[in-house]
Amino acid sequence: MNYIIDKESRPLYLQLYKQIRDDIIKGFYPYNTKLPSKRNLAEEAGVSIITVEHAYALLCDEGYAESKERSGFIVIFRKNDGFALTEESAEAPVSHNSPHHQPDFPISVLSKTMRRVLNDYNELLLEKSPNCGCIELRCAICRYLARNRGVQVDADQIVIGSGSEYLYGLIVELLGRKRIYAIEYPSYNKIEQVYKAAEINYDSLALTDYGIDSKALAKTKANVLHTTPYRSYPSGVTASASKRYEYVRWAEENNRYIIEDDFESEFSVSSKPVETLFALSNKDNVIYLNTFSKTISPSLRIAYMVLPKHLVDIFEKKLGFYSCTVPAFMQYVLTELINSGDFERHINRVRRSKRKEISI
Numbered sequence: 012m013n014y015i016i017d018k019e020s021r022p023l024y025l026q027l028y029k030q031i032r033d034d035i036i037k038g039f040y041p042y043n044t045k046l047p048s049k050r051n052l053a054e055e056a057g058v059s060i061i062t063v064e065h066a067y068a069l070l071c072d073e074g075y076a077e078s079k080e081r082s083g084f085i086v087i088f089r090k091n092d093g094f095a096l097t098e099e100s101a102e103a104p105v106s107h108n109s110p111h112h113q114p115d116f117p118i119s120v121l122s123k124t125m126r127r128v129l130n131d132y133n134e135l136l137l138e139k140s141p142n143c144g145c146i147e148l149r150c151a152i153c154r155y156l157a158r159n160r161g162v163q164v165d166a167d168q169i170v171i172g173s174g175s176e177y178l179y180g181l182i183v184e185l186l187g188r189k190r191i192y193a194i195e196y197p198s199y200n201k202i203e204q205v206y207k208a209a210e211i212n213y214d215s216l217a218l219t220d221y222g223i224d225s226k227a228l229a230k231t232k233a234n235v236l237h238t239t240p241y242r243s244y245p246s247g248v249t250a251s252a253s254k255r256y257e258y259v260r261w262a263e264e265n266n267r268y269i270i271e272d273d274f275e276s277e278f279s280v281s282s283k284p285v286e287t288l289f290a291l292s293n294k295d296n297v298i299y300l301n302t303f304s305k306t307i308s309p310s311l312r313i314a315y316m317v318l319p320k321h322l323v324d325i326f327e328k329k330l331g332f333y334s335c336t337v338p339a340f341m342q343y344v345l346t347e348l349i350n351s352g353d354f355e356r357h358i359n360r361v362r363r364s365k366r367k368e369i370s371i
Contacts, residue, residue, distance in 0.1 A: 024065035046084040144171025151349040161290040173336035179205040193233035222254030241276040295319040
């Protein structure tokens with residue numbers, strides 16, 4: 012234990028927290044071992060016990076440690092468990108419409124972030140957002156996806172929009188109305204409604220307990236597959252690993268595409284988040300979608316899609332004139348929530364809560 016605290020650089024508890032966290036990640040404090048007592052650590056680091064308490068509270072909030080009565084603070088982190096957490100930088104459901112309620116995003120954190128954005132961004136809030144969304148938010152999403160979903164992309168591949176339904180419509184315009192689209196049966200009703208409204212042909216593919224029925228997928232004449240592999244609504248079916256690879260192989264032929272709706276995957280309770288189809292495919296033919304409706308609030312109406320690289324220029328030429336439908340203020344608020352780590356801290360709290368429910 013050799014923690015060096017710079018008394019001129021505040022807050023002190025964050026310096027201590029980061030050093031302890033790094034030692035936990037490196038395995039110096041293995042899973043289920045006890046952290047130093049607050050008094051001993053305060054004396055060793057030359058800080059107050061209150062500073063240590065704040066550092067330990069944050070470690071517990073992040074899911075690295077847990078306070079146990081009469082036992083002190085115990086390490087609960089295992090390297091393959093949970094999300095990587097955000098480094099601070101100066102640059103910086105069960106299903107759709109699910110009746111199962113997730114813990115609300117802390118309103119105190121949201122309101123504090125909104126006030127900070129109003130103070131820090133000033134006149135920038137009055138400027139028109141770029142058509143694909145503010146570059147600050149798109150860069151934050153890039154870093155978030157790389158940390159947590161194994162998706163390595165550039166900011167110009169990301170398009171921000173007011174909800175998944177809006178983005179579904181853009182995808183139809185991008186890929187074309189002459190294509191045949193395949194959807195899961197049963198599926199989230201908004202998907203079918205968008206395709207009906209666009210007057211395009213679509214095929215409904217029956218779901219099994221492991222994903223789309225293989226025979227139905229082989230027989231369909233569709234060349235665009237719209238799937239929710241994490242947990243389809245209303246069936247609750249999660250595509251197995253084998254089924255995911257089957258989707259990817261299907262899309263390798265005849266200029267096919269996959270629309271991957273990754274809704275609510277952040278709240279997976281598995282020790283390692285399921286790999287996305289976007290990351291599995293090496294054909295640059297998967298359009299990835301997600302939304303902040305479940306992770307923060309439906310009222311935000313903020314979703315995003317990640318385009319394959321070869322579609323970026325095509326999107327700009329065909330649809331680049333569409334203005335971004337999300338207010339700049341809310342884009343900057345979400346940027347701050349991601350960059351500060353508040354967004355991922357909330358996700359980790361929900362995941363820990365769900366794991367505890369399952370273990371009871």
